[in-house]
Amino acid sequence: MIDMAERHQLDTDPQVQPSKEDMISYVMALEAALLPCLPARELQAIDRSPHPSHQIDVERHARDFMDAAKKLQLYLIGLQREDQPTRAETLRKEIAMMEEELKVKSELISKQEKLIQGWEIELKDQLDKHNIELEKV
Numbered sequence: 001m002i003d004m005a006e007r008h009q010l011d012t013d014p015q016v017q018p019s020k021e022d023m024i025s026y027v028m029a030l031e032a033a034l035l036p037c038l039p040a041r042e043l044q045a046i047d048r049s050p051h052p053s054h055q056i057d058v059e060r061h062a063r064d065f066m067d068a069a070k071k072l073q074l075y076l077i078g079l080q081r082e083d084q085p086t087r088a089e090t091l092r093k094e095i096a097m098m099e100e101e102l103k104v105k106s107e108l109i110s111k112q113e114k115l116i117q118g119w120e121i122e123l124k125d126q127l128d129k130h131n132i133e134l135e136k137v
Helices: 004-012 020-034 040-047 052-083 087-136
Strands: none
Touching: 020 052
């Protein structure tokens, strides 16, 4: 429904993003374009009608509908893009998670180093006791 130029413009120009009021107006335009549409049998009868005004009305309603549908599609694509985080946001979240993981692991390493230092002190004390015992003997 939308061509590549419009999609590129939507991707690159934040000013193109319609507001909520614009979206409501697009839906109302779709509704207005759909209301005059006739059932298929009547459209076929008008299509065969010799009156050119009937054909013009159908074409005008179809064109109005397609224009409103295109605007609504652009708006909905814009909403979808808003929901998806940008590459920078994704990287910031990943960095924050890695920093938190690094903090947790650093704390764990610090606790383990203190535990090892405690063991070293205990082993040194035991070694000193054994050396004292050996000197006595």
